Amino acid sequence: MCAPSVIDSVRRTVSRRELFGAIGGATLAAACGQSTPAEAPPESQRQPRTFDRIFDLTHVLTMSIPVYPTLTRPQMNQTSSLEENGVYNNDLILGEHTGTHIDAPMHFAEGGLTTDQLPAARFFAPLAVVSIAARASDDPDTAVTVDDILSWEQEHGRLPEGAFVAMLSGWGDRIGDADAFTNADEAGVTHYPGFSGDAAAFLCDERDIVGVGVDTFSLDTGNAEGYPAHRTFLPAGKYGVELMANLATVPAVGTTIIVGAPKHERGSGGPARIFAVS
Ligand SMILES: [Zn+2]
Numbered sequence: 001m002c003a004p005s006v007i008d009s010v011r012r013t014v015s016r017r018e019l020f021g022a023i024g025g026a027t028l029a030a031a032c033g034q035s036t037p038a039e040a041p042p043e044s045q046r047q048p049r050t051f052d053r054i055f056d057l058t059h060v061l062t063m064s065i066p067v068y069p070t071l072t073r074p075q076m077n078q079t080s081s082l083e084e085n086g087v088y089n090n091d092l093i094l095g096e097h098t099g100t101h102i103d104a105p106m107h108f109a110e111g112g113l114t115t116d117q118l119p120a121a122r123f124f125a126p127l128a129v130v131s132i133a134a135r136a137s138d139d140p141d142t143a144v145t146v147d148d149i150l151s152w153e154q155e156h157g158r159l160p161e162g163a164f165v166a167m168l169s170g171w172g173d174r175i176g177d178a179d180a181f182t183n184a185d186e187a188g189v190t191h192y193p194g195f196s197g198d199a200a201a202f203l204c205d206e207r208d209i210v211g212v213g214v215d216t217f218s219l220d221t222g223n224a225e226g227y228p229a230h231r232t233f234l235p236a237g238k239y240g241v242e243l244m245a246n247l248a249t250v251p252a253v254g255t256t257i258i259v260g261a262p263k264h265e266r267g268s269g270g271p272a273r274i275f276a277v278s
Pocket of ligand 1: 097103
C-alpha cells in the first residue's frame with residue numbers, strides 16, 4: 001500500500017497520460033517503495049514465449065484419488081463460504097505422498113535433501129518419456145529395464161545432460177478406479193509397473209539425470225521387495241515424481257519438464273503441479 005499523500009505528489013509530477021501508462025505506474029510504484037512493475041513484468045511480457053505447447057502432467061487431486069495402500073486418505077474440510085463468510089476457504093489434510101507428488105531424496109536417504117533444500121534449477125529439465133505401455137497392458141509386473149533406456153537412446157539419441165526420465169506405462173488411465181490403479185491380488189500384493197533396480201543404477205551411474213517419474217504409485221514395481229528403485233535413486237540425490245498424468249500426450253523427447261514442487265521445511269515430498277513445455 002502507498003500513502004495517499006505520496007500518490008498525490010506523484011500525480012502532480014506526471015501527466016494524466018503517463019499516470020495511467022506504464023511509465024506513470026512505475027513512477028507511482030517507485031515512489032511507494034514497491035518493486036515496480038517496470039523492473040520486471042513489463043519487460044518479460046514483451047519477450048516472446050520460448051515455448052508454445054504446454055502439457056499439464058498433474059492429476060486432479062480429488063478426495064477419492066487412489067492412495068498408496070499404507071498412507072492416509074486426503075481430506076478437504078470447508079471452513080468458510082462466500083454465502084456465510086464472504087470468503088471461500090478449505091483446510092486440506094494430506095499425506096505428503098498424495099496425488100501427483102514428488103519424493104525428495106530424504107524420503108529414503110538419511111541426510112538426503114528435503115523438499116525445501118532441493119535446488120530450483122533441478123525442477124527445470126529436459127524430459128525423456130520412456131514408454132513400456134505396450135508391455136504393461138499385458139504384464140502389470142513389467143519394469144523399465146536398461147534395455148528400454150538403450151532402445152530409447154537408439155531412437156532419440158543419448159539422454160540429455162540433467163534429464164528427467166519418466167516411465168509411461170498407461171497406468172494414468174486408471175486414476176478414476178482405485179482398485180484398478182492399486183491392482184492388488186488376493187494376497188494383497190500390488191501389481192503395477194515401475195523402474196527395475198538395474199535401470200535405476202544405470203541411470204544414476206551411467207547417465208546424468210536430476211530425477212525420474214512414473215504414472216503409477218511408485219518408482220518401484222508394485223510387487224518389488226525392498227524398494228530397489230527408491231533405494232537407488234534417492235540416496236543418489238535424485239528426486240522422484242509419482243502419479244504423473246497425461247504422459248501419453250507428451251513427445252518422447254524435446255520438451256522441458258517444470259516441477260512445481262512444494263517447499264515446506266524438512267518435507268519428504270509433497271503434492272506438486274507438473275508441466276512439460278516445448
Ligand atoms: Zn512418494
